Amino acid sequence: MISEWINSAGLTLEDLQGKVIVIDFFQLWCPGCNKFSIPLMEKWKQKYIDRKDIQLIGIHTVFEGHSQQTPERLRQYVKEKNITYPIGIDKYISSQRLPETMIRYHIRGTPEMAIIDKNGRIRFQHFGGFNTAVAEELIDTLLTEK
Template sequence: MRAYVSKLLITLLFMSLTQGVLANDRTAPEWDISEWINGDGTTLASLKGKVVVIDFFQLWCPGCNSFSVPLMAKWEQQFADEIAAGNLVMLSIHTVFEGRDYQNPKKLRAYLKQKKIQRLVGIDRHIDDDEIPETMKRYRTRGTPEMAIIDKEGRIRFQRFGSFDPASGVQLINKLLVGDPGNP
């Protein structure tokens, strides 16, 4: 029994330490967007050769408003030269899996204006009455906020639900920008 408990604790510790890491190094799926805001839409395939940072968010999500939305704004300033040079793309996907009537495109536009978000924002497509939108399914996100960092070859190098150490994200983005796939 003691050996079983020890193995269980080690397994749980490993799982907690690797949360968000097990999804890494898989080919990023194409997103399925019903509408783009703040610019013309894009496809993941058209971004090959660039590092891509995606923030999956909802406008009423407390973690999004306290962590991922401000972090994206900070990273946009920090990586402004790389974004301007076309080496890095930062975009957000409004992936609503609850409160669809409230979190509609009109309210999203007002939210983006209030938060001064000018990056490209896609609205994750819902098929019929399915509560879970298509891109959320494809990326296997567990909720919001969730962030993904995709390398120049189109592979997910980092995907994390909730908050994380932003310095580790900066370090990975810098590695990927110089072509070092690194170990996330």
């Protein structure tokens, strides 16, 4: 479902086992992504930088404007914004209107964020903006769970 990774050689389910996972589904030209979810992910990256039991992931899931939101432009954007967490490029199949991950996980649009506990259960999934304090409190709680 991921055609290419940026800032990572690629992540496997084994890599993520036993970790809290925060996934930001975003697009380059999404205003909510640029003003809300991407800065939030960078904030959380700094907050949890010393923790080994959390993984932040961005999924660039393009469902419109494919010619403007290319992997080359994404790599340039990641470099300009100094984004350091792994970013996967959602696999696009030209015969489908939506990319693979978006279809399989019923992503409604961008930004959409999911928080998954250490046992692989989705504990939070939201499209658009949300109360970041509540989400951060959930992450902190999940990090204390076994």
